[in-house]
Amino acid sequence: MNEPNLFSGAFVLYIIAGVFFVLALFRRGIWMKAVIFPLGAGFALHTVALVLRTVASGHAPFTNMYESLSFLSWAVVGVYFVFDRKRAYPKIGSFLMLIVILLMALASSPLIPRGIVPLIPALQSWWLWLHVSVTLLGEAFFAVAFVSSILYIFSGKEDKRRLYDKLSYKAIAVGFPLFTLGGLIFGMIWAYKAWGRYWGWDPKEVWSLVTWFIYALYLHTRVVMGWAGKKSAIVAVIGFLAALFTYFGVNYIIEGLHSYA
């Protein structure tokens, strides 16, 4: 088995898991139990794919768009396992799988080159591992918060809404420290080592800061001002959109130093 096959295998299994999640919306017991098989198998294949890619390329598996999309999908699946240990939230599972499938589909698209490219000098650093993996992990938690917030906004039942509100906060409470550490602090350290300055108002830097401001706003309005529910959910959705823009938009719309991924 080589990396592209394992990746495709994981992709197919994630689609099956997505179908199981949707079926679980109607009959929760059996399908939420069964979903562990395709999801676990997909995650295992995906993990092996990432390891093989690392071995083959000799560098971290997130140095271009294809690799980082693959890693982000993997992180979202991993975060789902951690977050819904009891497998009690089929709706969250469905929507997260939708995000994973979209990310994997984007990674598979012919527009995104898949070849292994040697690292340009600036990327040859151990900070690549720390900076990118911790940031993407934080963003995977933001994805969970995004899904629960969307569900909050469109859900009618009061007890469900309370649950989604709580889940959204829990995800941000984990994602925010990770994003701060990985995205901003590790980013500053690496920028200092590679470019000689810790902060240079590069568009990607600015957009991570914008994302950070929005999640800081979420936490302040919630913890100190007692916001919850719809207002909080909207802030969490905007925060995730900013995170997505930091991730994609800056690469394709605005030119800057972070032009690799």
Place this chain on the structure above:
Amino acid sequence: MKSFWKFLRSLKLTIVLLILLAVFSAIGTLVPQGRSPEEYAQRFGPAYQIFKILQLDRAYKSSWFLGLLMLFSLNMIACTLSRLPAKWRHVTRPNVKSSPDRLKVFKIKTTFEKNVPPAEAAETASRLLARRRRFRVFAEKSERNISLLGLRRSSGWFGSDIVHFGMLVILAGGITSSLGSQDTILPLFEGGQMRPEGAAFMVRLDKFETEYYEEGMIKDWKSTLTIIDNGLQVRTGTIEVNRPMKYKGYNLYQSGYGLNWEETALEIEIRKNEEPDFSRSVFVKPGQVVNLQEAGLDSVAVRSFVPDFIIVEGGRVMSRSDEPHNPAAYIEILNGGERLFYGWVFSNHPGFKAGPGAENSPVSVFLKKPRAFPYSVIEARRDPGTLLIWIGSFILSAGLVFAFYLRPAEIRMVFEPLAEGTLISAGGSVRGGAEAFRTLFEDLIREMRSA
């Protein structure tokens, strides 16, 4: 004065500032920063006047952005200072005295009777809280009852203050950097030396190497540098990308490399169309005129050279990069005051005749693939703000751990004497993650009942 303080410490101000900072930071990325006025005028037309007033061409150094950051800092200081004393009191000298009524506000609460005197029941509770669960226990006795307070992980209350303090240190680092940092670009040939701005020492490049991958892409640049301080060679070391060298507060970075096209002599071959055996090669630097002393050929001049030829809007010729991907030279050959040949010559396309000056010429001109002499680009940077940035980052990270993972908990109890035994009211609260705390609370009550 008092209302100004109130304004500064208000959370509404924080909210407004976070939104404004997010919006203004984002706007700054939509407009390219720090370009020349001509470029803006060409790109945005009359709209340029508007954002010149708004200082959008240097958004992150504009007075309004710095003003926002200043207000943001003051807001953080004010919020923290106004909350800190009360928090400190709550943790060190808390208000212990309580009553069954007041305990009703807790979400997690219970009331039960125990067949021992209040003092003994309180003693048991205190032991179970302090020894088994590491609560700090405070007790206060009044005529009617005994109040007990247990606090755990109180340092978690200061998480947000620590985060804010870390942020302020980082901002102070930013200010220090923008006031005191020095940045010098040192383009150095092997053997060359330069002095970084403001430094007392010289940097000499001993050796410069470019490493390539098998695929031909650049893998790394390595520069062996010698520091010359006070006439003495004090240190020699090799730097590469991501591995700078430190000396006397300066960091020396391998920032890139350059190719010295200005000093590169281009090899030009001239052939006469009517004399197939005639061929003359000559080396000419860009801008130079070389006399050929040949019958029918007086001189050859390279008017312009680009290593990576491209035509941009308006027919202007530019170089896409410094690499010799598509080297082209504008060459003129003169004879007796008339132009025998003029036009662009491409080394990748030897037969191509660009324009009438080449097409109608009696000579053909060829440009050999040129190779420029590479030089190392070293960046010497002194940034006194960096240390503050690392200290601030460390404090901020620690604060985040305190704020999110140390969940301060509080348990209050009131022991009231009954005709026989004690009526115990208990209530507790924790910041976040109530499930684990609920278990802790229930276990505690079970143990108290059975003790």
